Amino acid sequence: MDDAAVEDPPVEAPPPPRPLRRIAYRHRLPTRIWHWINAITVFVMLMSGLMILNAHPRLYWGHYGANFDHAWISFGSRPFPGWATIPSGYNLAAARIWHFAFAWVLVIGLIAFLVTSLWNRHVQKDLAPTREDLAPSHIWHDIKAHARLNFPTGDAALRYNVLQKISYVAVIFVFLPLMILTGLAMSPSMDAAWPWLIDVFGGRQSARSLHFVVAALMLGFIIVHLVMVVLAGPINEIWSMISGRFRVPPERSSP
Amino acid sequence: MISRRRFIASGTSGLLLAGCDKLDRNENFKGVLRSAEGLTMRSQRLIGGRDALAREFSEADLSPIFRSNGTARPDTPEYARHQAEQFANWRLAVDGLVAHPLSIPIAALRALPSRTQITRHDCVEGWSAIGKWHGVQLSRILEAAGLSTRAKYIVFHCADRFGPWPYYESIDLVDAFHPQTILAWGLNGHLLPVPNGAPLRLRIERQLGYKHAKYIQRIQAVASLSDVYRGKGGFWEDSTDYQWYAGI
Numbered sequence: 001m002d003d004a005a006v007e008d009p010p011v012e013a014p015p016p017p018r019p020l021r022r023i024a025y026r027h028r029l030p031t032r033i034w035h036w037i038n039a040i041t042v043f044v045m046l047m048s049g050l051m052i053l054n055a056h057p058r059l060y061w062g063h064y065g066a067n068f069d070h071a072w073i074s075f076g077s078r079p080f081p082g083w084a085t086i087p088s089g090y091n092l093a094a095a096r097i098w099h100f101a102f103a104w105v106l107v108i109g110l111i112a113f114l115v116t117s118l119w120n121r122h123v124q125k126d127l128a129p130t131r132e133d134l135a136p137s138h139i140w141h142d143i144k145a146h147a148r149l150n151f152p153t154g155d156a157a158l159r160y161n162v163l164q165k166i167s168y169v170a171v172i173f174v175f176l177p178l179m180i181l182t183g184l185a186m187s188p189s190m191d192a193a194w195p196w197l198i199d200v201f202g203g204r205q206s207a208r209s210l211h212f213v214v215a216a217l218m219l220g221f222i223i224v225h226l227v228m229v230v231l232a233g234p235i236n237e238i239w240s241m242i243s244g245r246f247r248v249p250p251e252r253s254s255p
Numbered sequence: 256m257i258s259r260r261r262f263i264a265s266g267t268s269g270l271l272l273a274g275c276d277k278l279d280r281n282e283n284f285k286g287v288l289r290s291a292e293g294l295t296m297r298s299q300r301l302i303g304g305r306d307a308l309a310r311e312f313s314e315a316d317l318s319p320i321f322r323s324n325g326t327a328r329p330d331t332p333e334y335a336r337h338q339a340e341q342f343a344n345w346r347l348a349v350d351g352l353v354a355h356p357l358s359i360p361i362a363a364l365r366a367l368p369s370r371t372q373i374t375r376h377d378c379v380e381g382w383s384a385i386g387k388w389h390g391v392q393l394s395r396i397l398e399a400a401g402l403s404t405r406a407k408y409i410v411f412h413c414a415d416r417f418g419p420w421p422y423y424e425s426i427d428l429v430d431a432f433h434p435q436t437i438l439a440w441g442l443n444g445h446l447l448p449v450p451n452g453a454p455l456r457l458r459i460e461r462q463l464g465y466k467h468a469k470y471i472q473r474i475q476a477v478a479s480l481s482d483v484y485r486g487k488g489g490f491w492e493d494s495t496d497y498q499w500y501a502g503i
């Protein structure tokens with residue numbers, strides 16, 4: 001027993017190294033500029049759009065549709081409240097002026113972002129899901145991780161996960177182009193210039209319905225996006241979209 | 256008690272909304288927003304060209320009921336008299352910057368070679384209706400009157416009134432000479448019903464409904480819109496800030 005006393009004291013496990021505060025550059029300038037322009041533009045479009053819908057809150061499928069025709073969805077009279085519309089008091093003329101000015105910002109911004117991001121390979125490197133990303137087992141794993149609010153840490157936090165990639169690609173390459181094209185398909189002048197617009201969507205009233213449906217999907221994306229920002233650490237997330245610099249969450253030890 | 260989170264949320268959205276409403280009343284800011292109208296018009300003209308045709312549909316596509324909007328029946332003794340006479344004495348005056356001012360009886364207009372087109376009517380509010388229109392091309396009337404080279408716009412003076420103001424509308428010569436721009440006297444095989452503009456209305460198929468002046472009594476060719484009523488080219492443009500270019 002005494003022998004033990006003269007031996008070296010038992011070796012304790014070394015204390016884990018304190019995680020380094022790692023700051024990484026995560027968002028490029030064009031991405032950040034476009035993000036904040038859109039943060040304003042999309043809200044103006046949604047809110048002025050709701051005011052425009054207030055003028056005739058019924059939606060139809062096909063080429064025509066008015067009060068005597070069958071509406072697939074019909075809201076009451078002036079259904080959207082002042083806090084959800086621009087301007088807050090009923091004014092179709094003003095809402096149209098806002099909508100069709102900011103529509104240009106949306107269109108020019110999207111084109112500029114796409115050109116820049118294909119050029120600097122942001123789309124190819126960061127947004128396009130890889131083959132491994134799209135493996136069903138991987139997607140299922142990410143869904144479970146999200147459901148448990150297990151957000152990626154370390155290097156993995158610097159890449160978009162597959163659910164992020166799918167949502168961003170959907171917004172950039174499907175929702176926003178659809179918003180713009182269904183919007184143009186409601187323009188009688190554009191329908192004369194580009195008759196394929198009405199063929200693609202199956203009529204002006206169908207385009208109007210789809211404009212509303214995709215707007216609702218955009219709103220759904222924004223809500224989930226904001227919830228994720230809050231859950232993932234709002235200050236770090238918002239600051240990284242302003243400065244580009246992101247404080248990397250330290251690696252979790254594997255269970 | 257109102258929760259803090261709720262207080263902050265409603266306070267923030269309240270501030271944003273108040274900001275938007277304040278911007279909405281700021282004439283400089285509104286001027287910037289309004290400048291998009293010219294950009295939209297030039298872009299659409301560039302893409303479509305002067306003569307891009309609106310789609311013409313078939314009889315099978317007609318709306319079962321073609322609804323009307325705006326004035327349902329002009330509320331003046333003069334119009335009531337015309338309606339009682341079944342518009343037999345209605346005349347269309349053509350004046351302003353023309354070589355030969357005209358006064359054309361409605362019967363003579365109906366006797367001119369006509370165009371029939373089944374087109375979609377798009378209201379600024381969002382609804383659409385498809386109808387079959389019968390009428391005379393506006394270009395034919397303007398050519399008969401000898402339009403001056405100084406003329407830039409065609410103004411349509413209407414019989415319906417909103418308080419002290421008559422309804423009127425205006426278009427430029429690109430749309431005035433477009434083959435589908437007609438002075439329509441018939442809808443769906445009958446003479447125009449009163450709610451749809453009897454006895455004479457405009458069809459300008461690449462723009463929204465409020466440009467399609469109803470109850471037309473007089474066509475005036477002008478060099479500028481600034482001297483016509485309140486100067487913005489139409490009743491709704493003057494009174495509630497609708498865009499003059501209604502191609503979208």
